[in-house]
Amino acid sequence: MSAEGHDHTIDHEHEHHHKDTFITKYIFSIDHKMIAKQYLITGIVMGVIGVTMSLLFRMQLAWPEESFKIFNILLGDKWAPNGVMTNDIYLSLVTIHGTIMVFFVLTAGLSGTFSNLLIPLQIGARDMASGFMNMISYWLFFLSSVIMIGSLFVESGPANAGWTIYPPLSALPQSISGSGLGMTLWLVSMAIFIASSLMGSLNYVVTVINLRTKGMSMTRLPLTIWALFVTAIIGIVSFPVLLSAALLLIFDRSFGTSFFLSDIYIAGEVLHYQGGSPVLFEHLFWFLGHPEVYIVILPALGITSEIIATNSRKPIFGYRAMIMSIIAIAFLSTIVWGHHMFISGMNPFLGSVFTFTTLLIAIPSAVKAFNYITTLWKGNLQLNPAMLFSIGLVSTFITGGLTGIILGDSTLDINVHDTYFVVAHFHLVMGISALYGMFAGIYHWFPKLFGRMLNKNLGYVHFWVTAVCAYGVFFPMHFIGLAGLPRRYYTNTNFPLFDDLQNVNVLITVFALIGGAFQLVFLYNFFSSIFYGKKAVQNPWKSNTLEWTTPVEHIHGNWPGEIPEVHRWPYDYTNPAHDVDFVPQTVPMKEGEEVLHH
Amino acid sequence: MTSLLVIIVLVLLAVALWQLTKIFDLTQVGSNSDRSEIATDDDNNVQGYLMFGFLAFIYIFSIYGLFKWGPLVLHTPASAHGGEVDNLMNITWVLIFIVQAITQVLLHYFAFKYRGKKDQKALYFADNNKLEAIWSVIPAVVLAGLILYGLYAWTNIMFVDEDEDTVVIELYAQQFNWKARYSGEDNVLGKANVRFIEGANSVGVDLADPYAQDDIVVTELHIPKGKKILFKMRSQDVLHSAYMPHFRAQMNCVPGMVTQFAFEPIYTTAEYRELPFMVEKVANINALRSKKSLELVAKGETALDPYTFDYLLLCNKICGASHYNMQMKIIVDTPEDYKAWLKDKATIVSEVKAAMAEPAATDGASGTDSIKTKDTAAVAITAMK
Numbered sequence: 002m003s004a005e006g007h008d009h010t011i012d013h014e015h016e017h018h019h020k021d022t023f024i025t026k027y028i029f030s031i032d033h034k035m036i037a038k039q040y041l042i043t044g045i046v047m048g049v050i051g052v053t054m055s056l057l058f059r060m061q062l063a064w065p066e067e068s069f070k071i072f073n074i075l076l077g078d079k080w081a082p083n084g085v086m087t088n089d090i091y092l093s094l095v096t097i098h099g100t101i102m103v104f105f106v107l108t109a110g111l112s113g114t115f116s117n118l119l120i121p122l123q124i125g126a127r128d129m130a131s132g133f134m135n136m137i138s139y140w141l142f143f144l145s146s147v148i149m150i151g152s153l154f155v156e157s158g159p160a161n162a163g164w165t166i167y168p169p170l171s172a173l174p175q176s177i178s179g180s181g182l183g184m185t186l187w188l189v190s191m192a193i194f195i196a197s198s199l200m201g202s203l204n205y206v207v208t209v210i211n212l213r214t215k216g217m218s219m220t221r222l223p224l225t226i227w228a229l230f231v232t233a234i235i236g237i238v239s240f241p242v243l244l245s246a247a248l249l250l251i252f253d254r255s256f257g258t259s260f261f262l263s264d265i266y267i268a269g270e271v272l273h274y275q276g277g278s279p280v281l282f283e284h285l286f287w288f289l290g291h292p293e294v295y296i297v298i299l300p301a302l303g304i305t306s307e308i309i310a311t312n313s314r315k316p317i318f319g320y321r322a323m324i325m326s327i328i329a330i331a332f333l334s335t336i337v338w339g340h341h342m343f344i345s346g347m348n349p350f351l352g353s354v355f356t357f358t359t360l361l362i363a364i365p366s367a368v369k370a371f372n373y374i375t376t377l378w379k380g381n382l383q384l385n386p387a388m389l390f391s392i393g394l395v396s397t398f399i400t401g402g403l404t405g406i407i408l409g410d411s412t413l414d415i416n417v418h419d420t421y422f423v424v425a426h427f428h429l430v431m432g433i434s435a436l437y438g439m440f441a442g443i444y445h446w447f448p449k450l451f452g453r454m455l456n457k458n459l460g461y462v463h464f465w466v467t468a469v470c471a472y473g474v475f476f477p478m479h480f481i482g483l484a485g486l487p488r489r490y491y492t493n494t495n496f497p498l499f500d501d502l503q504n505v506n507v508l509i510t511v512f513a514l515i516g517g518a519f520q521l522v523f524l525y526n527f528f529s530s531i532f533y534g535k536k537a538v539q540n541p542w543k544s545n546t547l548e549w550t551t552p553v554e555h556i557h558g559n560w561p562g563e564i565p566e567v568h569r570w571p572y573d574y575t576n577p578a579h580d581v582d583f584v585p586q587t588v589p590m591k592e593g594e595e596v597l598h599h
Numbered sequence: 600m601t602s603l604l605v606i607i608v609l610v611l612l613a614v615a616l617w618q619l620t621k622i623f624d625l626t627q628v629g630s631n632s633d634r635s636e637i638a639t640d641d642d643n644n645v646q647g648y649l650m651f652g653f654l655a656f657i658y659i660f661s662i663y664g665l666f667k668w669g670p671l672v673l674h675t676p677a678s679a680h681g682g683e684v685d686n687l688m689n690i691t692w693v694l695i696f697i698v699q700a701i702t703q704v705l706l707h708y709f710a711f712k713y714r715g716k717k718d719q720k721a722l723y724f725a726d727n728n729k730l731e732a733i734w735s736v737i738p739a740v741v742l743a744g745l746i747l748y749g750l751y752a753w754t755n756i757m758f759v760d761e762d763e764d765t766v767v768i769e770l771y772a773q774q775f776n777w778k779a780r781y782s783g784e785d786n787v788l789g790k791a792n793v794r795f796i797e798g799a800n801s802v803g804v805d806l807a808d809p810y811a812q813d814d815i816v817v818t819e820l821h822i823p824k825g826k827k828i829l830f831k832m833r834s835q836d837v838l839h840s841a842y843m844p845h846f847r848a849q850m851n852c853v854p855g856m857v858t859q860f861a862f863e864p865i866y867t868t869a870e871y872r873e874l875p876f877m878v879e880k881v882a883n884i885n886a887l888r889s890k891k892s893l894e895l896v897a898k899g900e901t902a903l904d905p906y907t908f909d910y911l912l913l914c915n916k917i918c919g920a921s922h923y924n925m926q927m928k929i930i931v932d933t934p935e936d937y938k939a940w941l942k943d944k945a946t947i948v949s950e951v952k953a954a955m956a957e958p959a960a961t962d963g964a965s966g967t968d969s970i971k972t973k974d975t976a977a978v979a980i981t982a983m984k
Contacts, residue, residue: 088923089920170837176919177919178920264794264835264854264855266794266803267836279854314715315721315723319726321726344850345853346832346856357750364735364738368734368735371731371734377713381713383638383643384638384715389646389650392706392707395706396657396703396706406694407691407695410691412756415848416849418840419840419849419915457637461642461646462616462619462620465619472657476661480668480671483671483672485673485845485913487913489917495924496913497906498908500906518608518612535634541636541637542637575721575723
């Protein structure tokens with residue numbers, strides 16, 4: 002594989018003479034760096050939409066009887082007459098918020114951006130194994146985003162059966178308004194999204210296996226690559242199952258089959274469906290749905306590993322243990338889906354099995370958390386914004402992860418299932434943590450993406466307000482969940498029992514609004530720095546990995562000359578055998594220098 | 600009013616942002632920083648202290664939360680198995696708080712303590728098998744304990760012996776209300792399927808089934824204290840979830856299958872209302888309600904009714920637009936009261952007969968059945984609105 006890299010160099014010299022038109026450079030580009038930027042910016046746009054939706058429904062929850070002009074402006078007369086949100090659109094906002102954030106922002110936006118940017122650059126490859134497939138992957142993602150956003154404008158309203166789209170609710174248009182055209186578009190969009198994701202993942206896996214430069218053995222890969230590589234494998238294993246679930250659901254909806262439906266009486270008539278089971282859908286959905294949360298969080302953890310090591314000026318602690326943890330988490334993630342279904346009506350014996358496998362995940366997760374903390378110990382921490390977000394990630398990953406011990410335990414899940422406790426848990430452990438990972442990655446690799454620096458002071462403001470607001474939103478939410486408040490209620494005013502939770506809901510919304518508003522600081526910083534940011538130097542963070550040996554200005558093929566050869570692992574920071582506090586992977590071992598790590 | 604609030608918040612945000620940027624800018628004064636956008640020693644210093652401050656924030660916010668919102672969470676369980684659930688929950692909480700307290704301190708304190716300085720050198724510390732073994736084995740042992748306890752409790756709760764003495768009641772879910780079907784004298788529910796739904800036979804009981812003859816369908820759930828109740832759940836349309844938080848009980852209702860959950864209530868409604876924590880909670884809620892009532896009356900609307908506690912059955916699986924209002928009152932009676940309440944309830948068979956007799960007597964036309972069905976649907980639709 003290493004020899005190939007060199008032959009490739011010669012081929013590439015010729016390719017350089019192509020003149021790029023605007024269209025091949027910025028739109029239908031096959032260059033991985035441009036595709037990364039396309040993923041990132043699409044992801045950010047989708048993120049703005051998804052977060053705005055959450056702010057709208059938080060306002061509804063905090064002040065259910067108020068009328069807001071902003072609802073009327075954004076949602077229109079049909080869905081918010083006189084500024085009062087209808088229950089149908091409330092559920093749509095919840096549904097589309099979840100879908101957009103999980104798939105479009107934290108899967109495509111996070112994994113898509115950083116896999117494309119970092120895999121070729123950090124393993125020492127000219128580009129992805131298939132640049133063309135990479136381009137198709139992005140454009141399918143773009144198409145699915147357009148369809149998903151388009152579904153917001155259909156007459157009967159966007160899908161509103163929850164992002165988990167359990168049938169029969171999602172299958173029967175007579176059961177809820179959004180299960181008409183809105184749901185059809187949702188399913189079409191997701192099917193295209195899955196195709197896009199699979200093309201991307203296959204590409205990532207093949208590239209990592211085949212295109213590593215000379216000397217880049219698997220145990221010299223940066224942890225970002227390990228995380229992105231394993232994430233891609235999880236995606237390949239689990240996304241097709243969601244695709245099949247979506248197809249079967251389309252059959253049930255449109256062709257009268259009964260995969261998920263049986264014995265239904267609705268709107269005054271008995272439907273013909275017989276013999277299917279919604280529980281089957283739940284199995285298929287969560288066979289993707291649970292690995293999906295690792296598809297979301299692993300890249301964030303990989304990014305964090307890289308950033309914490311670089312900014313601590315120390316090797317990541319327990320490199321091999323980190324790799325083993327990533328692999329263990331990936332393996333376990335495919336056999337724990339049933340913990341979403343403890344009370345679905347499946348055999349309670351299965352619940353026991355899934356409790357066992359689920360709680361096992363806490364072990365590799367604990368190893369990762371402790372290894373991060375140990376990496377900080379006796380470091381020389383450069384508290385750049387990327388570093389702050391990485392430390393923030395470890396904090397929320399621990400806080401959110403710990404409550405997983407409650408939810409993963411079938412006995413305890415009985416009473417907190419589908420309450421706000423769950424909402425608090427998964428937002429902290431995968432939502433906020435993954436977003437922090439994404440922000441950290443953007444602050445860290447912005448110089449690589451755009452050749453300019455992000456403003457650090459705006460970065461600091463962005464981090465601190467976000468950090469306080471994230472806890473402000475999700476910490477109190479645990480309590481209202483433990484009080485028994487179900488999620489996905491349009492308003493709680495029909496339950497005097499929950500009247501004493503209303504003040505907490507208001508507080509949560511206030512934190513959410515402030516936190517949401519301060520993301521504008523990031524958006525301003527991001528978009529203005531693309532054009533006016535300070536010009537970056539080649540290796541601003543004094544990092545060891547290969548991407549910082551490429552020129553600041555993007556060129557096809559990444560390295561102007563030959564691809565550099567790798568002589569050491571990526572974490573030789575403050576190596577006592579050297580005078581400087583970083584030793585890039587391209588530096589040959591000194592005579593008599595020992596490898597100081599396992 | 601609200602727009603004013605929004606404007607004030609926005610202005611405050613802008614001021615806060617300006618101030619914060621100013622503070623960070625000031626940290627640059629004096630240093631010959633060329634604004635490289637890379638953290639300087641001064642930045643590390645400020646951010647390090649902020650990390651320490653954030654640790655204080657997490658701690659203070661957690662403690663404040665525990666005192667302020669802790670009393671809101673579900674208290675004394677009202678079922679026999681609930682004690683075991685809460686016990687396991689409390690043990691888990693203690694562990695979580697210990698781990699949380701330690702790790703957050705280490706994380707943020709290290710971020711503060713080892714903030715970068717020019718002449719500081721990091722320690723090259725790449726791995727240590729002993730340490731890693733410690734933090735793999737300790738969680739493994741602790742989790743093994745939790746798993747064993749959890750599985751023991753789970754098995755006790757979820758598996759009901761066939762020959763155990765239980766009261767069998769069906770919970771029937773539909774958009775957007777609950778019904779309960781009592782199995783009557785024989786304690787066996789008659790066969791049922793949505794295909795039998797017709798007119799007054801709203802839960803689709805097979806009226807020909809001998810076991811169905813004494814079945815009773817009601818819209819308010821009464822259960823006797825001190826008896827194990829075996830709930831059989833059905834749904835006629837979409838997924839619902841029968842959530843009874845005070846009893847630590849929940850199970851999905853799935854169209855096409857019968858699911859089940861059993862528990863034994865240990866406090867009657869009257870007894871549970873008298874528990875000190877509940878008296879306090881209700882007083883608190885009523886204080887909030889009367890405050891709100893004052894506002895409502897000032898606006899010319901009707902005041903809210905004062906609240907008295909009742910056990911509730913809530914729908915906890917998104918089931919449609921009015922999901923947020925799908926509930927049924929549960930009343931736990933003494934066994935005597937329960938018997939008295941159930942005694943004079945009409946059986947579903949007699950109700951259907953009565954309903955059949957009525958339209959036949961008035962118009963006597965054929966095909967009334969389908970009309971009747973549609974009427975029920977129309978009523979149901981209006982009811983949900």
